[in-house]
Amino acid sequence: MRYIDLRSDTVTKPTEEMRQAMMSAMVGDDVFSDDPTMNELEDLVAKTLGKEAGVFIPSGTFSNQLALFTHCKQGDEVIVDQFAHIVQHESGASPVISGVQLFTLESDLGIWDLKKMEKMIKKRTISTTNTKLICIENAYNGRALSLDYFDEVSKIAKKHELKVHLDGARIFNAAVALNVDVSEIAKYADTVSVCLSKGLCAPVGSVLVGTKEFVEQARMRRKIMGGGMRQVGILAAAGKIAIEKMSKRLIEDHENAEYMANLLRNIPNIVIDERQRDINMVFFDIDDDRKFALEDYMFENGVKILEYEDGFRFVAHHDLDRKDIKIAIDLVEKYFQ
Numbered sequence: 001m002r003y004i005d006l007r008s009d010t011v012t013k014p015t016e017e018m019r020q021a022m023m024s025a026m027v028g029d030d031v032f033s034d035d036p037t038m039n040e041l042e043d044l045v046a047k048t049l050g051k052e053a054g055v056f057i058p059s060g061t062f063s064n065q066l067a068l069f070t071h072c073k074q075g076d077e078v079i080v081d082q083f084a085h086i087v088q089h090e091s092g093a094s095p096v097i098s099g100v101q102l103f104t105l106e107s108d109l110g111i112w113d114l115k116k117m118e119k120m121i122k123k124r125t126i127s128t129t130n131t132k133l134i135c136i137e138n139a140y141n142g143r144a145l146s147l148d149y150f151d152e153v154s155k156i157a158k159k160h161e162l163k164v165h166l167d168g169a170r171i172f173n174a175a176v177a178l179n180v181d182v183s184e185i186a187k188y189a190d191t192v193s194v195c196l197s198k199g200l201c202a203p204v205g206s207v208l209v210g211t212k213e214f215v216e217q218a219r220m221r222r223k224i225m226g227g228g229m230r231q232v233g234i235l236a237a238a239g240k241i242a243i244e245k246m247s248k249r250l251i252e253d254h255e256n257a258e259y260m261a262n263l264l265r266n267i268p269n270i271v272i273d274e275r276q277r278d279i280n281m282v283f284f285d286i287d288d289d290r291k292f293a294l295e296d297y298m299f300e301n302g303v304k305i306l307e308y309e310d311g312f313r314f315v316a317h318h319d320l321d322r323k324d325i326k327i328a329i330d331l332v333e334k335y336f337q
């Protein structure tokens with residue numbers, strides 16, 4: 001049975017073109033840096049983001065954590081949003097892998113009070129550690145944060161000689177929403193982690209980009225973490241299509257998400273979080289206690305959804321069309337009638 005899957009864009013399957021490219025990919029041994037397809041992918045992502053170099057990482061979590069591991073030494077402090085993926089959804093990895101202290105800061109949906117943030121930057125003393133890194137995220141859940149805001153964050157970081165890491169799992173979605181080139185977002189960060197396997201449909205992988213020197217260090221640390229891979233050009237072949245082709249169609253997902261949001265807006269008691277309506281996700285809550293059994297009802301009727309924090313998050317992606325979305329939202333409406 002085919003389910004209509006609204007849980008995430010991570011559920012997207014590799015396209016037929018990706019499968020063909022994977023089958024015929026030229027490969028080598030990437031630990032010796034001689035996998036030609038992987039070298040092409042890493043260069044392509046670095047160039048696309050306006051950085052010197054890139055290194056392929058099996059997942060977004062691994063890539064973010066490798067960034068921290070490479071930027072910091074044990075005991076350093078990292079400033080991060082209190083609801084950032086790095087701190088909320090990465091299994092408590094940072095103190096385990098890097099031995100860093102995460103300083104989590106409250107925000108207004110991803111936007112810090114920057115005066116407050118600056119005051120939290122620490123210098124090493126007998127009793128305080130030193131802040132080393134600031135982590136930001138764009139897109140932040142369903143919201144594309146403005147370039148002006150990142151410009152300010154980056155200026156504060158420079159003033160205090162700190163590095164900035166951007167969790168750009170969905171940076172291509174943010175770029176579409178802001179109508180800018182991805183490199184315009186990436187330029188405010190020293191390092192960026194980009195996911196290939198979300199809305200871009202590749203089966204596996206992220207790329208961490210930065211300076212040549214940083215990437216060389218990260219490559220060594222990736223090996224420490226067991227992330228040295230061999231004939232990985234098979235994955236890179238799909239990754240190249242993700243960047244070159246699939247990033248260009250994300251506007252379709254954003255428009256389908258707006259179509260879905262419009263259908264949801266017509267259902268009584270559904271309250272859409274309009275501040276998070278920038279990308280391919282629709283965040284909403286339902287003022288009706290029957291909502292707690294909605295997930296089971298939808299599943300029984302062929303639609304997979306996920307409760308998200310206090311409410312719901314429905315996601316538009318390549319493997320869904322408007323007919324699927326209409327079927328799913330009609331079911332929600334029927335359930336609450």
Ligand SMILES: Cc1ncc(COP(=O)(O)O)c(C=O)c1O
Nearest residue numbers: 059060061062085137167169195
């Ligand atoms: C913002 C953000 N960062 C990082 C990740 C981690 O990616 P992965 O699931 O590949 O570890 C995700 C995953 O959904 C994410 O949404």
